[in-house]
Amino acid sequence: MKRYSLPDLENIATHIRQDIITMLVRAGSGHSAGPLGMADVFTALYFSVLKYDPRRPLWPDRDRLVLSCGHIAPVLYATLAHAGFYAKKELRTLRQLGSPLQGHPHVGELPGVENSGGPLGQGLSQAVGMALAGVMDKKSYQVYCVMSDGEHQEGQTWEAILFAGKHKLAQLTALVDRNNIQIDGFVEDVMPLEPLRKKYEAFNWHVLEVDGHNIQQVIEACQTARAITEKPVVILCHTVPGRGVDFMEYKFEWHGKPPSKREATVALEEIRRVRTLDGKIVSEHE
Amino acid sequence: MYLATNIFSKKISLVPPRNGYGSGLVCAGKVSPNVVVLCADLSESTRSQAFQKTFPSRFIEVGVAEQNMAGIAAGLALSGKIPFISSYAVFSPGRNWDQIRVSICYSNTNVKIGGAHAGISVGPDGATHQALEDIALMRVLPNMTVLCPADALETEKAVIAASKMNGPVYIRFGREPVPVITTSHSPFRIGKAQIVKQGTDVTVVACGSMVYEALIAARALSPKLSVEVVNNHTVKPLDIGTLSRSVSKTRALVTAEEHQKAGGMGSAVLEALGAKLAVPAEQVGVNDTFGESGKPPELMKKYGLSSDDIVRAIMKVGKRKR
Structure with a gap:
């Protein structure tokens, strides 16, 4: 697989953010904050961490990425297109009748999509199942599960955390989008999760924490996770919802709506400025 | 067979x-x-x-x-x-x-x-x-x-x-x-209902434990009424061909299952055949209520799931047929 430099990766993340905005404004519905917030994590995963071949999406030895919080589908779709699973022009069909880019992902419709998801809390169990199958078949693939922080309010999530801890499923790496927003407000107001690190540790997981906008940190954490063979690992990715678009950042109101055409123009300009190095994301990587 | x-x-x-x-x-x-x-x-x-x-x-x-x-x-x-x-x-x-x-x-x-x-x-x-x-x-x-x-x-x-x-x-x-009413040689194919007893007057479509109850009911009514009993082990996809052929012949239908009447096997059969066949039909099943503790035969009787209930349903559709 091609090795990308850090500036290359940052550039890819910027393109993914632009695509997210373009897709959402065209679709006229969908989620903005989560996809923008996770663009750097997805870039790290698909352009440095995951082992896959876009020409053979069902290659049995590939690493799997299970998206549990299906509502951030735009970041998955845009990333998969950039990774070469399908043409970027497909992105224009998001949420339209007959499109394989369903509002929430549907496995089998699009190459690279590993699971159906939307109703929260269902992804980690499926990732556990994939990891178990890998253990049974003596495969060396790794299963990554991207989860939202809000979906830790679902009981099933904890059932799966309990199970993976018992089985010491080191083939499983969870990445939590710790952006502290959900539909009705801030996660810590709606139903607090803290101390989240201690909760995972109590369930026999190894916990890493990263700045979810520091691509280098995300990559290094995934490498550490892969090197840990006695426990499942969760990477708490501290992210800013709506990252890259000033008027969306930190605002739970942007969880579930798309930008208008006018807002999109402003958003694209802000994202572009970030890329041209006069924005605010860059300094963290220097 | x-x-x-x-x-x-x-x-x-x-x-x-x-x-x-x-x-x-x-x-x-x-x-x-x-x-x-x-x-x-x-x-x-x-x-x-x-x-x-x-x-x-x-x-x-x-x-x-x-x-x-x-x-x-x-x-x-x-x-x-x-x-x-x-x-x-x-x-x-x-x-x-x-x-x-x-x-x-x-x-x-x-x-x-x-x-x-x-x-x-x-x-x-x-x-x-x-x-x-x-x-x-x-x-x-x-x-x-x-x-x-x-x-x-x-x-x-x-x-x-x-x-x-x-x-x-x-x-x-x-x-x-x-x-155990079937044998190791009895054929089983998903989606293929079985006519386990042939008859001409009323069709009883049953599944699960109610197949046996239906057979008992059919025997009890013989020779007064000739009852056809269908083991409808596949509730989905329904074997509409076998079911509609049987009901077209008998012109009367009873369904029997250990389940709520609403949404169950009988409901599926009535949905599927309703548009095609206008024949008297009765459902044997649980009537929109929860069960309770008790011995299985007591419960089957109290909640209307015995062979006697099937007999009554057969008589009802038989009457309406005329």
Whole structure:
């Protein structure tokens, strides 16, 4: 697989953010904050961490990425297109009748999509199942599960955390989008999760924490996770919802709506400025 | 062809259908190394223990967590395994319907769901443990196949057949010993209803334990009325051809199941035939109520699920026919 430099990766993340905005404004519905917030994590995963071949999406030895919080589908779709699973022009069909880019992902419709998801809390169990199958078949693939922080309010999530801890499923790496927003407000107001690190540790997981906008940190954490063979690992990715678009950042109101055409123009300009190095994301990587 | 010769003898063997689930899993496991079995803390009661003993490395205990069990099974299936998830029907598919809907049916993953202790005949455990809604819950899901075998032998065949077809399957079976009315030679094909007794006056379409009750009812009415009995073990997809041919011939229909009338097997049959055939019809089933503790035969009688209830329903449609 091609090795990308850090500036290359940052550039890819910027393109993914632009695509997210373009897709959402065209679709006229969908989620903005989560996809923008996770663009750097997805870039790290698909352009440095995951082992896959876009020409053979069902290659049995590939690493799997299970998206549990299906509502951030735009970041998955845009990333998969950039990774070469399908043409970027497909992105224009998001949420339209007959499109394989369903509002929430549907496995089998699009190459690279590993699971159906939307109703929260269902992804980690499926990732556990994939990891178990890998253990049974003596495969060396790794299963990554991207989860939202809000979906830790679902009981099933904890059932799966309990199970993976018992089985010491080191083939499983969870990445939590710790952006502290959900539909009705801030996660810590709606139903607090803290101390989240201690909760995972109590369930026999190894916990890493990263700045979810520091691509280098995300990559290094995934490498550490892969090197840990006695426990499942969760990477708490501290992210800013709506990252890259000033008027969306930190605002739970942007969880579930798309930008208008006018807002999109402003958003694209802000994202572009970030890329041209006069924005605010860059300094963290220097 | 379909039935044992001694079905009305006192010597007929009584076997819990769940035993057929256990032996079926072992057979399926021998046929395919991809068959794996998951259980939610009920391996003895569901008889999945038989598989655990034969294939310990392919048995997964998930604890009391049916939602997680359904999700893990979906992940295993997405990786080429053929998972069977095992629990009481009130918990799976009762507790984990959303997981079955999205992770299993929408994804069309190759997961099989064994719903044990189905029906009111669970008995003394009471209403909480008597699954009377599970057929309705499962048959409404696209991509799902729903099986309700008549006895232990047929349950075993249903498990083996489910393991060989691709896609989600729900298999419902009871706890109590019921007469083994089929034989090891009786054919079983998913989607193919069986006319287990021929008749000309009334068609009784039954599934599960009610097939035997229907046969008793048919015998009780003979020779006054000639009753045709259909073992409709596949609730979805329905064998509309066999059913409509039988009902076109008899011009009267009774359905019988150990389930709520609403949304169950009978409801499915009436939906399918309603548009085609205007014939008198009656449903034998539970009438929009919960069960209670009691001995299985007492409950079957109190909740209208005995052969006498089928006889009454046959008489009713017989009268309306004239």
